[in-house]
Amino acid sequence: MSVPDYQQFMLPVLQFAEDGKLHTMSELRAYCYRKMKLSEADLAERLSSGGRTADSRIYWAKAYLIQARALESPRRGTLQITDRGRELLALKKDRLTNKDLERYQEFRDFHSLSRKSSESKSLPDDLPETAADTANTPEEQMDSILESVNKLLAADLVKKVIEAGDKFFEDLVVDLIRKMGYGIDGHSTQRTNDGGIDGVIYEDRLGLNMIYLQAKLWRNTKVSRPEIQKFIGSLSENKAQKGIFITTSDFSAGARECAAKVSQKVILIDGLELVKYMITYNVGVPVYKTYEMKRIDLDYFE
Template sequence: MPIPDFQSLMLPVLNFARDHQQLTLREVREFLAHKFSLTNEEIEEVLPSGRQRRFDNRVAWAKVYLERAGLLFSPKRGCFCITQEGLDFLSRNPQSISISVLHQFEKFRAFRETPKESPKTVKSEKSLAAVPVSSLQDEVETPEESLEQAFQSIQGELASSLLEQVKSCSPHFFEVLVVDLLLKMGYGRSRSEAGRAIGRSGDEGIDGVISEDRLGLESIYIQAKRWAGTVGRPEIQKFVGALHGQRARKGVFITTGTFSADEKNYVLSIDPKIVLIDGVQLVDYMIEHDLGVVLKAVYEVKKIDLEYFNEE
C-alpha cells in the first residue's frame, strides 16, 4: 500500500504511546511499518533530496505535531511518552487525527501561528473556527516534503526553459557550450586545449576533443548535435566510425534531442566506449555545474544542535 501521509499516522502513534511508558522513534517506525504492511521498497523510499527516507520523515512529523498539541512530550533526548491530555483525548474515541482536529488545542494553535506574522494576519481562535476544515486537512505533505516538492517544481521549470534556450542557440555556440560544460565537470587541461576542433566541415562526425584529466593521459572525442527530435542510428554509427578513424577509445555524443532505447542499447555493446547525453541530461548537468544559470535565492533549513545542549 502507499505510505500513509503524516496526518494518517498521528492516531496510530498516539494509540501506540498509550500502551507504553516510553517510546523511541525507531520503535514507532517498526510498529507502523508492520501495521500498514509496508514493503522494504516503501520503507526505503527517500525524499527527492535523497537525504532522508520519506516514511521516517512522516513518522517524525506526526510525532512533532502531537507534541506541539500537548498530547505527547519528550522527558529526555530520544524518548517520548503520552501526556494526560493525550490520554483524555483518546478516551473520547477519535476516529482520526488531522491538523484540523489538533486546532482545538491552544498549544497547537500557538505553534501554527508564525512569529513573523503581523498583528493583522495572526489568526485568533475565533478566526480559526472560520477556516474550512477541508483547507486544514489538505496538508498531506510534511513541511520538508512540501519544500522539496516546490523546489523540484522550480527546477523542472528552469530545466525546461533552459533547454529551449539552448535549442535556440547557433550550432557553433552549442559546441562552445558543450566544451564549457565539460570543463566545469573537470575535463580538459585548459580552455584553449579543450576548444581545439577536429576538421570542422570535414570532421566525419567529430566536433572536438578534450583531455579526460589534467595530465592529458587520454582524450575524449566529442560530437555535439543541436537536434530537435530523436537522433537516429546512422548518426551514432557515423560517430563510431570517426572514433575508429582516430583510434579513439572514448567518445561523448551530446544533443539537445533524445536517444531511443535501441540506440542506448547499441552503444553498450560496442567498442569504443560512448556516453550518450540527451537534452534533459544536458540541462541537468548545466544546472548542477552552474553553466548558463545564476543564483536567485538561497533558503537555509536549520535544525537544533542537540550536542550543544548536552549537559552530560
C-alpha cells in the first residue's frame, strides 16, 4: 500500500471534524493514520524535501477544504467544521475531490488563481506528467519538477566528469569527500607508484586516522571483485581500516559482496551516487536560482 493522494484524505478530514469541536492538527493526523490504515512503511515515506508524505497530504486536504469554506481555522494549528462542511458530508459520497469543492465560488476563484499562476511559469517540455498531476499536492509538484531537473543535470554531469579525465577525477573525489564533512585535509596521490591508492583524507591533524580513496573513471565496464580485492590489499599494506572506492560506472554483485565481508570498512560509490552527492554538496554544480516556499506567519498577524 502507498500513501493515498491528498484528495482521498478530504473526506476523512471532514468526518473527523463532524462533531463540531475545535481540533488540533496532531489530533487530525492521528485520526487519519488510523482511518486510512497507514502502515509503518507508509508513515516512513518522505518527500524529497524531507517532510513526511502522509502529513503533507493531510495538510493540503485541510488547506483545500478551508479554501472551500468547508473548514475554518479559528486559532493557529486548529480546525473546525462549518455548515458547508456538513453540507458536503450530507452528500454521502465515498470520496470527495476538487470537483466537489468547485461547487463553491470561493474555491473556484482559488483554483483558477492557482492554475493561472502555474501556467504562467515556463517549465521544461520533457518533464513527466506527474509534475502537473492534480493528484499531487503543490509541494509534491515542486518536488517532482526538482527531481526531473536533477535527473537531467545528473546525466550531463557524469558525462562532464568522464570528459575531464583521470587526474581531474582523482582530485574531484578528494574534494567531494571533504565537502561531505569527512576529514580536515586531503589530497590525491601521485599517478605512478600510488600502491592502488588515488587519494587520502586526514581525519585529524596528526594523521592518526585516515580514509584511503580509489577512483575508477570507467564508462560502461562494471568494477568487479578482483578490483575490490586489490583495493583491500592496498588498505592492508597501509594498515588502514577505512576506504572508499568511487567509480563513474557501477559495481558487480561480486564486488559489493566482497566489500561487505571484509574486516575493514569499505564504502562503494557508483556513478549514480557520485553525481547525487555532487549535486547535494554543490561540487561542480553551484546554485544559480532559488525558489522559496512560504506560509503565512500567524504570530505576525496576532
